[in-house]
Amino acid sequence: MAATVFYLDDIPEPGAIAILDGPEGRHAATVRRIRVGEAITLSDGNGLLAESEVVAAQKDRLELTVRNRVLSDPPRPRVTVVQALPKSDRSELAVELMTEAGADAIVPWQAHRCVANWEGKAHKAVEKWRAAARSAARQSRRAYIPEVADLCHTRDLLDTVRDIVAAGGVVVALHESGAARFVELPFDKSTEIMLIVGPEGGLDDSELSAFADAGADVTLLGPTVLRTSTAAAVALGALGALTSRW
Template identity: 85%
Template sequence: MAATVFYLDDIPEPGSIAVLDGPEGRHAATVRRTRVGEPITLSDGRGLLAESEVVAAQKDRLELRVDNRVLAAPATPRVTVVQALPKSDRSELAVELMTEAGADAITPWQASRCIANWEGKAGKAVDKWRAAARAAARQSRRAYIPEVADLHRTRELLEAIRKVVDSGGLVVTLHESGTARFVELPFAEAAEIMLIVGPEGGLDDSELTAFADAGAVVTLLGPTVLRTSTAAAVALGALGALTPRW
């Protein structure tokens, strides 16, 4: 595959012409200065990849001949990161890092000790996270753009935890009070994995208890306390080595 990846919702059959316009087309044509004859990998963000060649270029639009298409297998087990809302200056950074590290899905969570509060602006904030995930997926040449869910409250998160546990998945709450060690958990045997990352102020005791009662394992990731914006990326890196994902 070519090095540069751009996203197009509907990729035509090989031999057809694909049109890349809108924000992706502007980025490809203006920011990346892509020219006629250059190879580009197209992706629909849902696993489909296509090798293509630029046959026409304008300032905000490219026309590409699709040469072939292939469906990339998703990483297994699937990993969802539940991210307590970081402070605004680190919010999108957290999304970028976990996307580059391989998160399959991202759930923003309004924890009780979050400094950030999305009340009245959740829709706009989620859109920013989705845009950040898309840009980071392009940068890291991913065939799959992580799904960013709507904002979850603790009640909704508890329902999601129970659903994962009931389906044979493993839910891990990353916290310094954990007695279980991250590297010793049976990740490779799990149907899916959910990682819960708390806020800067830490998880409330009632949240820890509720998560454990719902089936989550409170786990110590490592010997140091990490920022909420980087903890998911570190955990995902460890998962890559502990499971068949890498």
């Protein structure tokens, strides 16, 4: 795979010309200054990768000949991160880190103790997260862009937790009070994993009880207390080593 990945929704068959324009084309042509003859990898963000060569370059647009295409298998087990809203100055950093660490889906969550409040601005905030996930996926050369869901509240999240557990998945609520150790959970036997990361003030008692009642494992990740913006990336790294994802 070439060193640079850019996203294009519809990648044509080998031998055809692909047009990379819009924000992706502008970034490739203006920011990265990619020129004729250079090789880049195109992806549709859903697993399809295509090696291509630039045959024409303009200010905000590239034309490329597609050399070949290959469909990349998604990592297994699938991992969703439920991320309590971090403070504004660390919000997009959290998305970038968990994308680079391999999250398959990201769910922004308005937890009880969140300092940030997306009331009345959830759509704009979610779009920023989606843009951050796309940029981080490009930087880390991912074939799959993580799905970023709409803002979630605890009642709806509990229904999802029950569904995943009922289907044989593993749901982990990361918290320092957890009796279980992260490395002891049966991740290798699961086809789906959900990680729940609380806000800077931590999960409150009612949330911990509700998650446990719904079937989640309240679990200690490690010996140190991590910031909400970095906890998911650390947990995803551990999962990479504990499962077949790496």
